[in-house]
Amino acid sequence: MQQINNKSLLSFMVTAADNAVAVTNPATGELVGHAPISSEPELMDAIERANVAQKEWAKVPAKSRAVLLNRWYQLILENKDDLARIMTVEQGKPLAEAAGEVLYGASFIEWFAEEAKRTYGDSIPGPTADKRLVTIKQPIGVACAITPWNFPIAMITRKAGPALAAGCSFVVKPSDSTPLCAFAIVELAYQAGIPKDALQVVLGESSRQIGAIFTSHPLIRKLSFTGSTQVGSVLMQQAAKDIKRTSMELGGNAPFIVFDDADIDAAVQGAMASKFRNAGQTCVCANRFYVHSKVYDEFVTKFDAAVQQLKVGNGLDEGVNIGPVISESAKQGIQALIDRAIEQGAVPVSALKQLDGLFMQPVILKEVQHSMDIVQEEIFGPVAPVIRFETDEELIDMANDTIYGLASYFYSQNIHRVWKVAEALEYGMVGINEGIISTELAPFGGVKQSGIGREGAKQGIDEYMDVKYLCFGGN
Ligand code: SIN
Numbered sequence: 177m178q179q180i181n182n183k184s185l186l187s188f189m190v191t192a193a194d195n196a197v198a199v200t201n202p203a204t205g206e207l208v209g210h211a212p213i214s215s216e217p218e219l220m221d222a223i224e225r226a227n228v229a230q231k232e233w234a235k236v237p238a239k240s241r242a243v244l245l246n247r248w249y250q251l252i253l254e255n256k257d258d259l260a261r262i263m264t265v266e267q268g269k270p271l272a273e274a275a276g277e278v279l280y281g282a283s284f285i286e287w288f289a290e291e292a293k294r295t296y297g298d299s300i301p302g303p304t305a306d307k308r309l310v311t312i313k314q315p316i317g318v319a320c321a322i323t324p325w326n327f328p329i330a331m332i333t334r335k336a337g338p339a340l341a342a343g344c345s346f347v348v349k350p351s352d353s354t355p356l357c358a359f360a361i362v363e364l365a366y367q368a369g370i371p372k373d374a375l376q377v378v379l380g381e382s383s384r385q386i387g388a389i390f391t392s393h394p395l396i397r398k399l400s401f402t403g404s405t406q407v408g409s410v411l412m413q414q415a416a417k418d419i420k421r422t423s424m425e426l427g428g429n430a431p432f433i434v435f436d437d438a439d440i441d442a443a444v445q446g447a448m449a450s451k452f453r454n455a456g457q458t459c460v461c462a463n464r465f466y467v468h469s470k471v472y473d474e475f476v477t478k479f480d481a482a483v484q485q486l487k488v489g490n491g492l493d494e495g496v497n498i499g500p501v502i503s504e505s506a507k508q509g510i511q512a513l514i515d516r517a518i519e520q521g522a523v524p525v526s527a528l529k530q531l532d533g534l535f536m537q538p539v540i541l542k543e544v545q546h547s548m549d550i551v552q553e554e555i556f557g558p559v560a561p562v563i564r565f566e567t568d569e570e571l572i573d574m575a576n577d578t579i580y581g582l583a584s585y586f587y588s589q590n591i592h593r594v595w596k597v598a599e600a601l602e603y604g605m606v607g608i609n610e611g612i613i614s615t616e617l618a619p620f621g622g623v624k625q626s627g628i629g630r631e632g633a634k635q636g637i638d639e640y641m642d643v644k645y646l647c648f649g650g651n
Contacts, residue, residue: 229373245289288337315343328354423629428582432462446611500534510557581624
């Protein structure tokens with residue numbers, strides 16, 4: 177990490193020790209550094225300190241909290257290049273994409289700095305002449321989060337921003353694969369003046385241990401999790417025992433639909449952006465493509481031509497669009513889905529190439545059937561299975577035939593169809609003639625087994641606040 181200018185971003189790093197997570201670069205396999213692990217007593221202490229800090233933080237006027245959050249936002253912008261480099265080295269995404277994530281992550285801090293000042297209650301007409309009814313919003317208390325490796329900065333700021341803005345304290349456990357980004361971004365918050373106990377990063381002996389503590393510790397009031405549906409379900413069951421609030425941003429199986437009245441070139445552009453962002457490793461990546469039979473061949477040909485332009489490699493190298501996948505087990509899982517699809521009758525559009533290390537050649541599979549495993553499962557890799565459809569009715573049935581309901585996308589130029597399909601899709605988010613939908617301005621979240629709660633937008637801060645109803649009698 178010689179090229180990091182602001183050394184304070186990595187001041188938390190420890191030299192190899194028993195109590196440390198070793199971080200390796202997925203592009204090269206080289207050791208990047210070690211991040212400290214907290215012992216169980218240290219974790220308990222962290223939560224107790226967060227509880228004390230929360231009481232003080234909640235007393236800081238919303239306008240002053242906003243000032244500190246805005247300072248944090250500015251420091252993230254000032255350190256954008258260093259943060260992007262740390263991200264590329266520990267997570268693998270290309271440098272330009274990493275810089276994009278830093279800005280995306282920063283946008284949540286900017287947005288929630290503003291929202292801190294707008295946590296309005298209501299005045300409600302009373303049921304009788306002598307009663308006055310009012311609601312106020314108050315911070316939940318200590319909030320904690322478990323965040324993933326695929327967006328190692330943005331998934332933290334999307335939760336820490338609203339939590340701190342609301343007056344909660346916040347303890348986050350990042351992925352063991354990408355802790356450097358987490359410690360670095362929080363270091364900037366401290367430099368901005370956010371109290372150290374009000375915002376903490378912790379790593380534990382295992383994710384299971386942290387999950388158990390975060391869902392059972394009596395001082396923790398809220399858990400926000402981004403990750404798989406399977407783990408989310410376990411955490412919700414654990415949190416249910418003490419009725420803790422949870423927000424869950426879980427798996428997806430996004431359909432990307434191209435109708436016969438679509439602008440095919442625009443659809444190809446959207447497909448490239450949606451499918452290959454972060455090498456296909458996002459919960460909102462298009463997972464399966466449904467293309468009307470009249471435009472199927474044209475779409476597949478143009479899509480493949482665009483895919484052949486993608487450059488796979490180390491994200492630090494100029495011109496690379498697709499970095500490595502995160503781990504050997506991830507690579508094997510994606511490869512197994514491709515192999516099974518081909519056994520089941522799918523056809524690769526261009527010759528398949530096996531790449532070394534954790535790199536994977538992006539691939540389009542045609543003649544895919546809706547029933548194939550590759551359509552039913554979340555791929556989380558650079559593979560695009562394309563299915564043919566004939567009627568809108570059949571299409572809607574297939575698109576909704578999943579336990580998931582996070583993102584969906586479709587391309588059509590017929591306004592009547594646009595409204596009908598947008599309303600019929602059982603998803604929390606719908607991109608219409610658009611492949612990139614994520615922004616701090618809009619509510620991000622899913623339905624069905626894709627999760628509960630919304631992040632970003634005006635809704636995001638409510639996840640960290642309780643509504644209290646005040647009834648003034650005898651007036
Ligand atoms: C995710 O994959 O979990 C988040 C993607 C996004 O925010 O766009």
